[in-house]
Amino acid sequence: MRPNTIALAAAISIASTIPAFAHHGWGGNVDEVTAMSGMVTEGVKLAGPHGTMKIRTMDGKVWDITLAPPFRTASAGLKQDTIPVGSMVTVHGQRNRDPQRYEMKTIQVEYAGRHFNVYPEFADKVR
Amino acid sequence: MAWLEGSSLGHLMRDNGVWFYGIINLTHILGVATLFGSVVILDLRLLGFWPDAPLAAISRPTTRMAAVGFSVAAVTGAGLLATKATEYVGNPFLYIKIPAIGLALLNVFLVHRSSAWRAHKNRDLTYTERRRLAAMGGTSLFFWLTSIGAGRMIGYW
Numbered sequence: 001m002r003p004n005t006i007a008l009a010a011a012i013s014i015a016s017t018i019p020a021f022a023h024h025g026w027g028g029n030v031d032e033v034t035a036m037s038g039m040v041t042e043g044v045k046l047a048g049p050h051g052t053m054k055i056r057t058m059d060g061k062v063w064d065i066t067l068a069p070p071f072r073t074a075s076a077g078l079k080q081d082t083i084p085v086g087s088m089v090t091v092h093g094q095r096n097r098d099p100q101r102y103e104m105k106t107i108q109v110e111y112a113g114r115h116f117n118v119y120p121e122f123a124d125k126v127r
Numbered sequence: 128m129a130w131l132e133g134s135s136l137g138h139l140m141r142d143n144g145v146w147f148y149g150i151i152n153l154t155h156i157l158g159v160a161t162l163f164g165s166v167v168i169l170d171l172r173l174l175g176f177w178p179d180a181p182l183a184a185i186s187r188p189t190t191r192m193a194a195v196g197f198s199v200a201a202v203t204g205a206g207l208l209a210t211k212a213t214e215y216v217g218n219p220f221l222y223i224k225i226p227a228i229g230l231a232l233l234n235v236f237l238v239h240r241s242s243a244w245r246a247h248k249n250r251d252l253t254y255t256e257r258r259r260l261a262a263m264g265g266t267s268l269f270f271w272l273t274s275i276g277a278g279r280m281i282g283y284w
Contacts, residue, residue: 028283047141048148048210049282070145 029094029105033125036104037090038063044080046070051078051118055089064103065091068118078109078116087111092126131205132212140210148210155203159275161196165189166271173264175257182247204278218284223277231270238263 038055041062045052051067051074067073083089093106108126109116117123131137140148169189172182208215215221238244241263243256252260 045141046145049152052211070148074145 028097030097031094033092033094033107033122033127035090035092035126036063037088040083040085040087040089043085044073044078044083046074046080053083055091061102063091065093065109066103066105067109068106073116073118076116076118076120077114078118082116083109083111128212128216131209134209136206137209137212140206148207151203151206155200155207158196158199158201158203159278162193162200163196163271163275165193165196166267169193170264170268173257173260174268175261182252186247215281218281220277220280220284224274224281227270227274227277231267231274234263234266234270238267 036055036057038057040053041056042052042054044067047070049069051070053065053067054062055065056062067078068076088111090110091104091106092108092110093104095105096103107117107119107122109118117126140151166189169185171177172180172185177185238260241259243252243259246252246256247260
């Protein structure tokens with residue numbers, strides 16, 4: 001390969017890693033870890049790139065709860081049938097930077113005295 | 128979208144364990160890589176790169192592998208979308224990606240219908256014919272890059 005071919009390949013490789021970091025980081029969410037409680041309106045689903053569920057908080061807002069990827073969420077003990085729809089849960093995580101989007105990237109789910117640390121490496125951020 | 132999510136494809140995607148989506152996602156990427164890897168060689172040749180390499184020798188393997196890659200990407204892509212199709216309603220990148228694929232396929236159709244394309248298998252092309260195929264090669268690169276770029280961005284919306 002000629003040097004300019006190598007330089008071009010290097011430039012493309014570096015440029016294409018930027019979105020990859022954006023996805024696997026938490027850039028779309030605020031840094032602060034907060035907690036909120038609500039009723040499960042749609043149970044845990046372990047399909048797609050991340051596990052998901054929906055909860056309704058006291059003010060009537062329905063939140064999209066983004067969990068860890070399916071395997072890691074299941075490994076934390078949180079399976080599709082663990083929490084029945086209608087249960088009260090408390091979730092700890094980082095909400096979306098856009099205040100109009102009711103979405104939280106979740107570190108820990110509390111249900112019936114159990115703590116599911118779907119991102120155990122961030123569990124120390126939960127207080 | 129609700130219909131797609133509720134379809135048997137949607138159920139297939141959701142009910143097959145925690146790794147199923149990831150494996151289909153991997154297959155989709157392999158399909159896209161095969162498609163674009165083939166397309167970029169053919170299109171650059173049409174645009175005038177590697178004039179010493181006979182076009183007829185390049186066009187046969189690249190068009191076949193592009194077709195294989197496209198088929199794999201299309202089937203797996205439908206599955207990825209069906210997993211939670213309703214979540215993608217309003218995602219602007221999806222609305223860029225799908226028409227871009229449509230226009231790229233229209234371009235494929237126009238290339239294959241053109242007299243220049245049909246002639247290249249039997250004889251050397253005239254300057255005008257090469258210019259015409261170069262324009263369609265550039266169009267192809269543009270629409271495939273647009274669809275792949277928009278597709279990659281769907282997850283960041």
